[in-house]
Amino acid sequence: MKLIDVTVPLDSNVPTYPGNTPFQLEAIKRLANGDSSNVSTLHLSAHAGTHVDAPRHFFDDGPGAEHLSLEMLCGRARVIELTTRKGITAQDLAGFDLTEDVRLLIKTHNSRLWGMPVFQDDFIGVTESAARFLVEHGIKLIGVDYLSVEEFKKPNAPAHRTLLGAGTIVIEGLNLRDVEPGTYELFCLPLSIVGADGAPARVVLRRS
Numbered sequence: 001m002k003l004i005d006v007t008v009p010l011d012s013n014v015p016t017y018p019g020n021t022p023f024q025l026e027a028i029k030r031l032a033n034g035d036s037s038n039v040s041t042l043h044l045s046a047h048a049g050t051h052v053d054a055p056r057h058f059f060d061d062g063p064g065a066e067h068l069s070l071e072m073l074c075g076r077a078r079v080i081e082l083t084t085r086k087g088i089t090a091q092d093l094a095g096f097d098l099t100e101d102v103r104l105l106i107k108t109h110n111s112r113l114w115g116m117p118v119f120q121d122d123f124i125g126v127t128e129s130a131a132r133f134l135v136e137h138g139i140k141l142i143g144v145d146y147l148s149v150e151e152f153k154k155p156n157a158p159a160h161r162t163l164l165g166a167g168t169i170v171i172e173g174l175n176l177r178d179v180e181p182g183t184y185e186l187f188c189l190p191l192s193i194v195g196a197d198g199a200p201a202r203v204v205l206r207r208s
């Protein structure tokens with residue numbers, strides 16, 4: 001079984017969304033220091049690296065990460081590639097027949113940004129028109145290849161509000177650099193963090 005890991009490794013090189021807690025693996029116990037074992041403490045944002053957004057991210061009464069449907073997080077997924085270097089619009093998506101699709105992963109130039117430890121604020125986000133298009137076309141899970149589905153500093157966060165408000169699962173921070181467009185089986189398993197607005201996830205694809 002050949003699996004493609006589309007997860008960004010969490011290390012000191014993973015970029016952090018501005019204002020969020022940087023990832024850190026803190027040594028609490030170390031064999032090298034004479035301790036009985038190695039034990040670390042994790043310091044990280046709920047939106048560190050590859051992660052899911054829960055509706056709670058933008059809606060106080062929305063479900064937390066533990067309520068995201070595993071049935072929706074795993075299953076047939078379509079990967080499409082867009083060459084636009086601006087925000088993704090409904091027009092960019094209109095050329096794709098998505099009638100068979102409920103899970104859609106969008107590969108862009110963003111996947112080339114991984115490896116740069118400094119947050120890149122010119123990443124490609126999803127505009128409100130595209131978010132509406134996705135909801136109207138029955139997409140229930142959307143994956144993007146940088147740290148936010150939203151264009152950077154977009155007032156009122158229309159993409160998040162439209163998608164999360166419709167119950168669409170949002171996966172952010174995928175590395176799709178080595179993934180060809182096509183149909184795959186998706187396995188996305190976020191940590192079950194109760195009440196969390198997001199949760200880190202391991203995400204892999206299997207060619208179907």
Ligand SMILES: [Zn+2]
Nearest residue numbers: 047053172198
């Ligand atoms: Zn997020």
